[in-house]
Amino acid sequence: MASAKILSTKDIRGMRAVGRLAADTLCYVGESLTAGMTTDDINTLVHEYTLERKARPAPLNYKGFPKSVCTSVNHVVCHGIPGPQKLREGDIINVDVTSVLPARAGWFGDTSATFYIGKPSPLARHVVEVARKSLELGMAVVRPGARIGDIGYAIQTFAESKGCSVVRTYTGHGIHRVFHDNPSVPHYGRKGTGPLIRKGMCFTIEPMINLGHYAVDHLDDDWTVVTEDGSLSAQFEHTILVTHKGIEVLTRRDRPLQHSEDKPWTDLGELSCFIPPVASEE
């Protein structure tokens, strides 16, 4: 595999700005969610919010994707296309925001979360909270000298211990001026395998966790990915920068998400939560 890009100080400034924008957009979506709205309403919110900030929604026209954000409800794993579907009490929905800033030839920031519409069933809550923690545990092992396989190992061990499965077909990815670059970051795997992680690398971690089997299917629209067994699926995603001793979460939020249980995992610190003081430049 071709090696991953190492970002310069100037590159990192671009990634910080777009990461903040993508995170703000996701917070704004959480604050706007209500039962009865359509996934297309979410698309409109994201589209307008992004353009108002002189940025561009990366999904729009990406390999033919027709909308500005991915909305994946219940058994939809990822790449759900916004449309007339109304959100109902008890649904779970992943909203995956990718912004490009500046709009032309800019940097990409990619982040997603799964939200609750009304009160979730115990099983819905289980898969969502396992997915949330899977991302935290994956991020916690990233530092220079570790291997990409360490991330998948941490996630798979945890998710399977909770009776869930890890989707194989889609992975995290290098990200900078390119949406999907090396390295590919599987959310399953073996410790000590895969590419070496180096300071200055930027990539996403975005585990898709299923309540049932990990196998997926595609709908006729050529985009929507669903669980083969119809079980619920949840996902969280951050864009991270590898620093000298760990990571900076470029898509960290300045406030907790609404309609999701966005709180620090006390055992892991404040990795993705409401506002870590900005990690030091070094």
Ligand code: MF3
């Ligand atoms: N945001 C997705 C990811 O995490 C990619 C969406 S591609 C699209 O990599 F075309 F479906 F938008």
Ligand code: CO
């Ligand atoms: Co991504």
Ligand code: CO
């Ligand atoms: Co994404």
